[in-house]
Amino acid sequence: VANILCVIEVAAGQARPVCLETLGQARRIATHLGATVYAIVPLPKAPKFTEDDLISVLSKHGADKVVMVTDEALEGSASSMRWGTHGVAIAAASDLLPPSLLLFGATAGAREVAARAAARLGAAYLPEAFLDLVADKLVAWHGSGARLEGDLEFPVVATIPPGRYLPAEGDDEAEVEVISAAGRAPDFEELGPDGEAPPALVLSSDGPERAAAAALALALGGEVSLDGGGRGEAPLVLSLGPACDGVVAEVRVGLGREPAGVHYAVEGDPEELARALAQAVTDSSKEGAK
């Protein structure tokens, strides 16, 4: 393992938390195996010296080097990654720094981009991966039920789900490099918004918790699924973010329970938690409106 590349998704000038967690695990692996961690940041243009918070954050969270890949085509692109907008930048970074590991936080954008990046590299692809050190060797798991065998003498592309690893903490300063992405991948033209989609789905059984589920869905502008999305889920799982099938979303939260597949959990009474979360969302929306 020589180069570990972490693709950092940026929203409102901030690195997404799941990307910092992924960077943290890359740091721990790299420290043990003597590899270099590169934070790859696709941006429309390089930040000014007065806007270097992002570099500082990535340095403190484990990057040896921060590589800003600038591409004017990213200006005004829709919020999450897709290959047509971000592919050229990711390809430019992985051509310059051939990775042993290319890592993404498991976001909706990464689901769109990571497999294609893997195919481009001829790499193994592990969505929702565990990357752990076992007996001084890197072991890469696809979920909890399958692993890559052998010494990983080929590149691996993986996505890391939110909440799986902790971010790294440190005070080292990373080197910074700015490269330009050249060329343009064939792409779709963005024509703009074309309708609403519920931003949240509250999975509930048709029992006493139904009313609390409805209150939470209302606060979030989402919907309630009374059959747990047809999968017999335990009641009161909050499913957030653009999903491919309405249930397997970007983040799933277990309220008072921890059924398989949830990324976050809070202990307590499910109904009380749902009502408290609904109230907190409503209160902060009112604060924001003021």
Next chain:
Amino acid sequence: MRTAALLHRPADLAAVRLAARLGDALVLAVAPDNDEVRKLLAGSGARRAVRLWDEALDGVDYLGVALALAGAVRKLGDVQVVVCGDSGTAAVGPALAERLGWPHLGRVHDAWMEKDRLHVRRRGTEGLRKLAAAPPALLCLADDGVTHSPGEPSGEIAVEGWTLSDASLTAAELSYRRSFRPQPAEGPKAVPRRFADVPSLLARLRADGLVK
């Protein structure tokens, strides 16, 4: 316009219907011959069905399958749009697009042709968005996307059985991908990140950009 749908499981019939809505659809599968696959392909509603298989494909990873499909699509020659499902690891579709050098989109809810351009409605972070491109392109159809009616019943069709040579491929080009495929083994158990209270959970969901 010739279109193709990748058929892997019964739920992918929605992809066949979308492909049929976009053009003259054929259906493609990488699978060994068995009754279930034959029945699924023959009754898919497509006008033509191709099943590609070779022992060299047994146990290959997502890219091995995509390489085989890319060979088949190239051999077919005039396919302009490929539609596949977007469930599971959702890796084969993007990998096939990469091998073909085509643009691709995931989380597709619906698509249609308009003035020779492929129009697509897909789910983004902030609702549905519309995009368009001139073919060729590959679309990964979300499970909760629009399900079109089957259209005119075409009856059962004969399934063409292709070997690698029919797709101008050799076993050596694919079989090495076996070592890239994760093997079943008991691994670490996923444990959720536990938050002490609702405010700390809400703060994280806001940082994730999932709650305003």
